[in-house]
Amino acid sequence: MRLVGLTGGIASGKSTVSNLFKSHGFPVVDADLVARYVLKKDTGGYNKVVAAFGEEILEADGEVDRPKLGRIVFSDNAKRQVLNRLLAPYISSGIFCEILKLWLKGYKVIVLDIPLLFETKMDKWTKPVVVVWVDTETQLQRLMARDGSTEEDARNRINAQMAMDLKRSKADIVIDNTGSLEDLEEQFRKIGDETFIIAALMAMRHPKSIVLSGALTALIVMTVLSTGLGRIVPNLISRKHTNSAATVLYAFFGLRLLYIAWRSDSKSSQKKEMEESFILTFLAEWGDRSQIATIAV
Ligand SMILES: CC(C)(COP(=O)(O)OP(=O)(O)OC[C@H]1O[C@@H](n2cnc3c(N)ncnc32)[C@H](O)[C@@H]1O)[C@@H](O)C(=O)NCCC(=O)NCCS
Ligand SMILES: Nc1ncnc2c1ncn2[C@@H]1O[C@H](COP(=O)(O)OP(=O)(O)OP(=O)(O)O)[C@@H](O)[C@H]1O
Incomplete structure (x- = not known):
């Protein structure tokens, strides 16, 4: 089995690229979805986070107010480390379960869309690693437009991750997403062949x-x-x-x-x-x- 890593900065276009992978028949494990699931009401992750951050992070229905928790942890390094530490075991076992399910279905190549792939050192399990890169200004504009967030909030989120250029230097394959969506699709088509060859070759066990x-x-x-x-x-x-x-x-x-x-x-x-x-x-x-x-x- 071959695990292909897909990562990049916040709002660099990972989900957009992951949709392209899906449309080409590759199964994708989305770490953001797993992280969302492990913070659902009454799960183990939820209980730990509520115990650490207090009930003021909850909405009226008892679910976590995600934008509120986001504002807290993305403006405070120490609090973000606490959240990361509490959720990490749940997220990694959730990712593992998703991989296992896909493996049991017979998939040999699985794409792991993990924003914090390098930060959590999960890149050691993935090859090749595809990094979706954009320059910081484009990233900031797209993030604010997508989330309707303030510049300060958006910058906090960007700064909470490893610098994009460092991620790019660690990549096996770089997708430059500063252009249009058409440019992105064109690039994906080009690297699609390369990725396929690499993945297919590496999927061979010996x-x-x-x-x-x-x-x-x-x-x-x-x-x-x-x-x-x-x-x-x-x-x-x-x-x-x-x-x-x-x-x-x-x-x-x-x-x-x-x-x-x-x-x-x-x-x-x-x-x-x-x-x-x-x-x-x-x-x-x-x-x-x-x-x-x-x-x-
Ligand atoms: C803080 C939370 C509640 C904010 O939720 P919100 O719905 O506003 O954002 P969402 O989950 O959609 O994340 C959006 C993006 O933020 C970035 N991000 C999320 N968590 C982190 C983090 N701990 N550190 C750095 N960047 C992060 C990622 O690029 C992600 O794609 C949420 O992001 C969270 O629970 N984060 C901790 C879990 C985690 O590490 N997730 C990343 C999966 S590897
Ligand atoms: N080439 C592009 N041109 C214009 N807009 C784009 C392009 N690529 C992505 N976008 C837009 O930028 C925003 C961020 O893209 P996307 O959600 O795919 O990023 P992401 O890396 O998955 O973000 P996150 O880290 O938050 O999960 C979205 O609104 C998306 O529609």
């Missing part, structure tokens, strides 16, 4: 299977090519020369593979691994007697 699929493809292509070549140019290359060329090329690509593995990160090296296993098998088979025999036959 990297060996990547190597295996590359090698198998090489064998199939090689056999088809050899048969064709055998028909067209029976004596194209002498066996002595093929063996020498294969040895040199094998050594060259082997050394190149080691160099790439040393230089690159694991994400790109997995893609390279498949290419390299294709090339290595292809070249190794080229000098192999069975391929010569295929050509001869």
